[in-house]
Each structure stands twice: as structure tokens, then as C-alpha cells.
Amino acid sequence: MRRAGVVVLCLAALALVLYPIVWLLSASLTPVEDLVAHLRSLFPGRITADGYRGALEGAGGESFWTFLGNSTIVASGAVIGNVVSCSLAAYAFARLRFRLSGPLFAFALLTIMLPAHVTLIPQYVVFQHLEMIDTFVPLILPKLLATDAFFVFLMVQFMRGIPHELDEAAKIDGCGPVRNYRYVVLPLSRPAMVTTAIFTFIWTWNDFFSQLIYLSSTENYTIPMGLRLFIDQTSSSSYGPMFAMSVLSLVPIGLFFLAFQRFLVAGVATTGLKG
Amino acid sequence: MVLAERVSSAPVKPAAEGAPPRRPSRSQGVAYLFLGPWLLGAIGLTVAPMVVSLYLSFTDYDLFNPPKWVGLGNYAKLFGDDPRYLRSVGVTLRYVAWSVPLKLVLALAVALLLNSLRGKGQAFFRSAFYAPSLLGASVGLALAWRAIFDTWVDTPDHALLTIVLLSAWQFGAPMVIFLAGLQQIPRDLFDAAAVDGAGWWRRLWSITLPMLSPVLFFNLVLETIHAFQAFTQAFVVSGGRGGPADSTLFYTLYLYERGFTEFRMGYASAMAWVLLVAIAVITAVLFRTSRYWVFYGDER
Numbered sequence: 001m002r003r004a005g006v007v008v009l010c011l012a013a014l015a016l017v018l019y020p021i022v023w024l025l026s027a028s029l030t031p032v033e034d035l036v037a038h039l040r041s042l043f044p045g046r047i048t049a050d051g052y053r054g055a056l057e058g059a060g061g062e063s064f065w066t067f068l069g070n071s072t073i074v075a076s077g078a079v080i081g082n083v084v085s086c087s088l089a090a091y092a093f094a095r096l097r098f099r100l101s102g103p104l105f106a107f108a109l110l111t112i113m114l115p116a117h118v119t120l121i122p123q124y125v126v127f128q129h130l131e132m133i134d135t136f137v138p139l140i141l142p143k144l145l146a147t148d149a150f151f152v153f154l155m156v157q158f159m160r161g162i163p164h165e166l167d168e169a170a171k172i173d174g175c176g177p178v179r180n181y182r183y184v185v186l187p188l189s190r191p192a193m194v195t196t197a198i199f200t201f202i203w204t205w206n207d208f209f210s211q212l213i214y215l216s217s218t219e220n221y222t223i224p225m226g227l228r229l230f231i232d233q234t235s236s237s238s239y240g241p242m243f244a245m246s247v248l249s250l251v252p253i254g255l256f257f258l259a260f261q262r263f264l265v266a267g268v269a270t271t272g273l274k275g
Numbered sequence: 276m277v278l279a280e281r282v283s284s285a286p287v288k289p290a291a292e293g294a295p296p297r298r299p300s301r302s303q304g305v306a307y308l309f310l311g312p313w314l315l316g317a318i319g320l321t322v323a324p325m326v327v328s329l330y331l332s333f334t335d336y337d338l339f340n341p342p343k344w345v346g347l348g349n350y351a352k353l354f355g356d357d358p359r360y361l362r363s364v365g366v367t368l369r370y371v372a373w374s375v376p377l378k379l380v381l382a383l384a385v386a387l388l389l390n391s392l393r394g395k396g397q398a399f400f401r402s403a404f405y406a407p408s409l410l411g412a413s414v415g416l417a418l419a420w421r422a423i424f425d426t427w428v429d430t431p432d433h434a435l436l437t438i439v440l441l442s443a444w445q446f447g448a449p450m451v452i453f454l455a456g457l458q459q460i461p462r463d464l465f466d467a468a469a470v471d472g473a474g475w476w477r478r479l480w481s482i483t484l485p486m487l488s489p490v491l492f493f494n495l496v497l498e499t500i501h502a503f504q505a506f507t508q509a510f511v512v513s514g515g516r517g518g519p520a521d522s523t524l525f526y527t528l529y530l531y532e533r534g535f536t537e538f539r540m541g542y543a544s545a546m547a548w549v550l551l552v553a554i555a556v557i558t559a560v561l562f563r564t565s566r567y568w569v570f571y572g573d574e575r
Contacts, residue, residue: 085316098306
């Protein structure tokens with residue numbers, strides 16, 4: 001009886017939480033002329049695909065596929081960069097002994113708390129001198145250099161849990177640190193790497209600030225930047241494509257969420273990822 | 276350093292501490308090989324830029340002409356001669372003061388609710404409530420939010436509230452952390468309290484909250500640090516300008532405006548350093564107060 005009460009309460013809360021998502025879905029299917037009336041209702045009266053047709057045409061003279069392609073390149077680059085560079089650094093911190101190990105790891109943890117803004121401007125100046133503004137390099141290069149220290153921390157936590165007897169056995173079989181990393185620790189760290197890959201993908205996919213700063217021409221725009229083109233437009237005729245493109249932008253995140261929710265929730269629960 | 280170490284590892288189950296590898300001498304050089312990319316990033320993309328940005332904060336720099344030394348000029352102007360800056364500080368402080376507690380209370384309430392469910396039901400609701408934490412950071416959802424609250428967004432009195440609500444809507448991530456913390460509280464504590472006749476409120480107040488306080492502290496520090504840096508949602512909801520009437524002129528939004536639309540890089544660097552110092556001070560204060568209300572297991 002009490003359990004039933006809790007479930008009812010949870011369902012009510014869930015309805016409230018899902019409201020904006022359902023609203024967005026139905027708004028993307030509502031004809032433009034009905035949208036003003038629709039603002040206060042949840043389900044569309046008439047349904048149209050005009051919004052999606054407009055969304056695929058894109059904005060600012062570029063099609064949606066351009067934005068999608070650019071977002072995919074940036075997100076893939078970030079995922080590969082983070083998984084490789086963070087696992088390398090994590091292996092050194094978790095499994096190898098070297099003189100500055102303690103201070104350097106403490107420094108890595110400290111950078112997690114560092115607001116990006118204190119490094120942003122000099123980074124921008126350097127990339128500007130290298131004529132790399134309006135390319136994907138400033139968005140991907142930092143990931144190749146493991147600047148997302150959170151994932152280093154996540155993998156260190158995981159790698160520390162792998163039994164050291166395995167290292168010893170590998171050493172007896174003649175494995176140096178490099179092969180020990182490649183054949184022992186890396187395969188056993190797969191869950192941590194999957195978590196890193198998923199979160200990197202989702203955060204990069206959603207990222208707006210750095211893309212806003214570094215991408216300037218429409219042909220290089222990612223999906224969030226493409227959506228940004230709608231922000232200034234006040235005419236309601238662009239609402240249909242805007243909502244439709246918003247939905248399309250959230251689809252990959254939704255799919256990743258459905259496929260990997262166990263990894264995601266476990267990752268948050270054990271490390272306190274912000275999500 | 277101690278600070279980051281404690282924050283970052285608070286809700287983490289202690290990792291098994293195995294014996295360190297026996298012969299360290301040969302792995303010294305190899306270790307730096309593995310560390311190479313990270314070290315390059317730490318020096319080239321963190322330490323060096325920090326030093327440069329501190330230097331730039333004492334200059335006038337427009338990206339095209341060489342920086343001109345102005346001493347404390349930028350900082351003096353920030354606090355003495357820039358009402359919009361002070362406005363942005365006020366907006367950001369108000370946002371932090373509303374959004375963080377609201378989000379944490381929601382997260383805790385839902386975690387308590389879910390903790391009384393078991394098995395599949397709990398797993399389902401936990402995932403479902405977590406979803407907004409992933410979606411809410413996107414431009415797409417912020418656009419929807421702006422449309423849903425379209426009448427509020429246009430009034431200076433309510434615009435900030437919409438962004439606070441959008442932040443509170445993403446209570447899922449701290450909720451998952453709370454729930455993990457709740458599940459680590461030994462059940463016999465509750466049983467003993469029940470035997471002693473403690474009611475629901477009494478148990479919440481005397482057992483659950485004290486036992487949960489390290490997790491609560493962790494969430495509080497993390498959410499506060501993030502809230503100070505909120506950008507995307509304010510940018511989208513306010514149409515990129517912090518309006519109406521600067522009522523949503525977040526700190527980072529103003530920094531962006533000065534630095535990247537007016538190219539006053541020295542001024543923006545000074546703003547970034549004030550932000551860093553403010554976050555550091557507030558984090559330190561939170562740590563100071565924590566000794567009065569955060570209970571770590573053994574001192575119970």
C-alpha cells in the first residue's frame with residue numbers, strides 16, 4: 001500500500017519532469033499557424049512534417065547535414081582523444097611509480113575545479129596566431145592532451161582496483177610497462193573507457209561555449225551553432241524548423257542514453273560526474 | 276590540493292590499494308612517456324595560459340596591437356566604474372543562491388522517495404529522472420524552455436527565474452549521487468532507531484541527514500562551482516545578450532561579451548581571475564563550515 005503511494009508520487013513527478021521533452025516533440029510537429037495557441041497545450045491538434053522539412057534544409061545557407069557532419073567530426077575526435085590520452089595518463093598515475101607522481105596527480109585533480117575562463121583567452125590568442133580559429137583543431141586538440149582531468153581521475157580510480165598480481169605475472173612473462181598497459185590493464189579497464197567515451201560524446205555534442213568562440217563561418221558550424229542561428233530570429237515562421245532541429249539535435253543523446261543508461265548512472269554514482 | 280582531493284573522492288568507494296610495483300627505477304622514464312600527452316596539456320594548455328592570462332589582466336589588449344600595461348586599471352574599473360559588471364555579479368550570485376539549494380533539495384527529496392523502492396522500479400525511475408541532466412545542457416532544450424516560458428522570459432522580474440528552473444530541472448545527477456549515498460547507510464541504524472521509537476522525521480534528521488552529509492557536501496561544492504560558470508542556458512534563454520534589461524546578464528555572458536565581441540581581452544582576463552578567486556574563496560568557506568555539519572563515519 002505504501003509502495004503503491006510512492007510509485008504514484010514518482011509517476012506524478014516523472015510526468016512533470018518529462019513535460020518539456022514531450023512539449024518540444026509535439027511543438028516540432030505542430031503547424032506554424034497553430035504554434036501560438038500550442039504554447040499552452042501539450043498535444044498537437046493537427047500534425048505536420050513541415051518543421052522537419054525546414055530543419056533539414058538547415059539555416060544560414062547550410063543544410064542540417066553539414067551541421068550534423070561537423071558535430072560528428074568534433075565529437076568523434078574528442079572521444080578518441082579523451083579515451084587514448086586519459087587512459088595513458090591514468091595508467092602512469094595508477095600503476096607506475098615515479099618521483100613526482102603525488103604532486104602531479106594532485107595538480108590534475110585541482111584542474112578539474114579550474115574554471116575554463118582563466119585559460120581561455122591565452123589559448124584563443126595562441127590558436128589565432130597559428131591561424132586555427134574557425135577550424136576544429138582548438139576543439140579537439142585539448143582532448144588529445146587529456147585536459148579533461150576528470151576522466152583521468154575516473155580511470156585512475158578504476159585501474160587502481162585491478163589486482164597487482166596481474167602485473168607481476170605479466171612481468172614474469174617478460175612484459176614491460178608498455179605491453180602490460182596494452183595487454184593487461186587496457187582490456188580490463190573497458191568499463192571505465194566506455195563511461196569516458198559516452199560522457200565525452202554527450203558533453204561535446206552539447207558543448208556550446210567553445211564552439212561559439214572558435215567557429216565563425218556557417219560551413220563549419222556544429223548543430224548547437226546551427227540552432228543558435230534561430231535565437232535571434234523572432235518571426236514565428238522559423239519556429240517549426242527550430243523546434244524540429246532541436247529534436248533532431250537531441251536524438252543522438254537520447255539513443256546513447258537508452259543504450260548506455262546503466263554505464264551512465266553507474267558512472268555518476270561512483271565518481272560524482274556532473275552529467 | 277587537499278581541497279580537490281577531498282572533493283573529488285568524497286562519494287567514491289575506496290579503491291583497493293594494492294602494493295605498488297616492486298622495481299620503480301626502470302619505470303621512471305617510461306612513466307613520463309605515458310604521461311607525455313597529459314603533461315604537454317597541463318603545461319601548454321593550463322599552466323602557461325594561466326600565467327599569461329594573469330599578465331594580460333594587467334594590460335589593455337585587443338588581440339591585434341601588443342598588450343599595453345595598465346597595472347591594476349582593469350580591476351579598478353571592474354569594481355569602481357562598471358555598473359554592468361556589478362550587475363552581472365549580482366545576477367550570478369542570485370542565480371547560485373537560488374538554483375543550487377533548489378536543485379539539491381529536489382535531488383534529495385527524489386532520492387529519498389526512490390530509496391523506498393527496490394529493484395526494477397527504482398532502476399527505472401532513477402534512469403528516467405537522470406535523463407534531463409543530459410538533455411538540459413543542450414541548446415535545443417534551452418530553446419524549448421524559452422518557448423514554454425515565453426511570457427516570463429520577456430519580463431525582467433521573472434527571466435532569471437526561468438533559468439533557475441531550467442537548472443533545477445536537471446536534479447538527476449546529484450539525485451543519483453544521493454541515492455548511492457543513501458544505500459550505503461547501514462540498515463541496523465534505522466532498525467535500532469525504530470526500536471527506540473523514532474518516527475520518520477526523527478530518523479531523517481538524526482540518522483539519514485548526518486550519515487548523508489559528506490555526499491551532501493560533495494554535491495554542494497560541485498554544484499556551486501558549476502553554477503558560477505553557467506553559460507549556455509543563460510545565453511539561449513536571454514537571446515545571447517543577458518536581457519531583458521540585463522536581468523540575466525550572467526558573469527560568463529558578460530565576460531564573453533567583453534572578450535569575444537568587443538575583443539577587450541585584458542579586461543576579460545581580469546574578469547576571469549576575479550571569477551577564479553571568488554570560486555576558490557567560496558569553496559574554501561564551504562570547507563571551513565563543513566567541519567560543523569559534515570560527519571565522516573568514524574567521528575559519529
